[in-house]
Amino acid sequence: MKVAPLDPHRATSYPRALPDLGAQALRLVTALREAAPANGHAPSADPAWYHAELMNALGVAMYTTDAAGRITFFNDAAATFWGRRPSLGEEWCGTLRLYWTDGTPMRHDECPMAMSLREDRAVRGYEAIAERPDGSRRFFVPYPTPLHGPDGDLIGAVNVLVDVTERRQAEEALRTAAESLAASNAVKDQFLGLISHELRTPVTTIFGNAELLRDRGDRLETDVKQTMIGAIAHDSERLLGIIENLLHLTRLESAPQVELEPQVLAHVVRTSIEAFGRRHPEREIRLRCEPRHLIVDADRTSLELVLENLLGNANKYSPPGSEVEVVIRSLEGAAEVVVLDRGIGIDESEAALLFTPFYRAAAAKTRAGGLGIGLALCKRIAETQGGRVWAEARPGGGSAFGFAVALATEPAGES
Template structure:
């Protein structure tokens, strides 16, 4: 009886001591979890929240009520952006299947609409008998990692695209340079070796071919140099220019080189002044006129119209050529772009209009293209009035 009494008298204090130790261990564990800088929460075996730390509340963007199911996320999504039901979330799967879940990624949306990508680490908790009594989950924010990976993928794709453009560019430039150089070299060699035995008409034709191909070659080189200068940050040095005077001088030079083309200049008023770099302004006009000549029938008229609004001077080049039906007008001013009709009609690099756009915009102006009623095209630019 004495032994039994002793056992009975000591059982309660031992149980109290064990319970107190368990409570202390639980308190220490909670304090440790609270101190962690990573989101941690626990649930019972039914998936109801029993604990979450401040980092979890910050991660979720809200403080859920204890007893809510699965987690405190406002909304969940799969990595591909499709919705994820809360009872399909990694914590729910871990509890339902009684196992750890690893290698999963998901996206949580906060009440304010912001999203965070994360990797969960749900681990089931068992009693000494092995029965699942709940689970603990750690949520690791991988938003920055995903952003860096996306950026690296985008950079790699841009590099591949850049290499493709570079290869295409080198091929186009090689072709555009080889053709005029071949013509110039071949005709010059014939004139040197057999010029005195050729008919006068043949010599004149060959000299004309040399001049034409040299002009074409010069245009390619000038446009490439212009784009390179602008890309490297070298901008035009504008001075006041009388637009009609510059246009008249440019047209006189152009007509001497294209005697078979009729170009009419109309300017009202006649003394519009703009701030522009004269060589660059000449190149813009040269490119627009060359474009009109290239894509319109021989001897068809070309008009150059100068007009004004309250704030800007406008110059329009009008032709009766192949037109712009079905063409994306913005793409026309993209480097190396050439429409289907342009490619089938004439060779070229597709840099002249791009050079015009870059120069005009560097001067604070704008460019445009539009189909003309009755056929043909309108290409124009506008610069602020000085």
């Protein structure tokens, strides 16, 4: 039977440091069998027993076949590797299923052992996967070598199977670590670039206005001075928000456990809206509670930080004069808070990515600055408290950003 070429499946990470175990084992077997009788160590009455003991003593998976490929012997290490003990003289392979390293099935008649018998040559440089009866898989390197009789005719072959699963796993772990390190470095570089921009901008505004007020404040009109003071206050608040988000995110990464206490959700939300409204009087924010007295298990400070970020996000990307609505509702043992706006909206394909650190939606990049950590912090806080976050586009335009936390099992105390 003509088989497909094997070259495309040759192991690209073939272990050159591994010895040619097939040939070495064959030489060892031949040398010991010839030397042992002269030294009186071989039980001449039972050479088959001696042969089996010798093969088992090698400690590496090894088996032999006849010229037709039927298994004539296998040692204990081979049985352990296969996870089964095949029938001698009846089966052609100890492994029920073979695969190439890319996961595609390998026919038994195209395996390296079959090639060695068919072409009467030692076959090297291949790697394959053996599947055991329990479904587990092992990577291995075969070393099939043909055997010849006194007249030089092919009488079978010997194959040594070197299990390289641990080496493969180590390589994969190293590859994963390298990729993780590369990704970490990329994130670090991205973060440093963003943080330098986001910190420099408000600091420049604060410094510039403060310098003007110091040097020329007595000559400036009152309304001009008030505008400059307002700019200083606005950018100071922005700077404080960046620092608070970074510090809170760092604390959550180092100590993710927080103490949860019963909270009257509507009270926390209303207080947060009022505080936000005092800083942004130009934005109308409406609260709708369904029902009004939900009690949740949460850390109040973290809850307020989530609301601050979601309200700030809605305010940043909504057109002037548009309303932001906050809805509280109960659903299946949890309370949900949803912030609705009529801003630039989101692409549904980006919804999950919005909560990734340093990610900013394509539409947002052209509208307002930001580090891309506020929503990531919301997600981390919600998950730490057993909740979740989500984002979706609103029909007719705008976005809905929400989070859910578990309802409390005990009544709330005084807040």
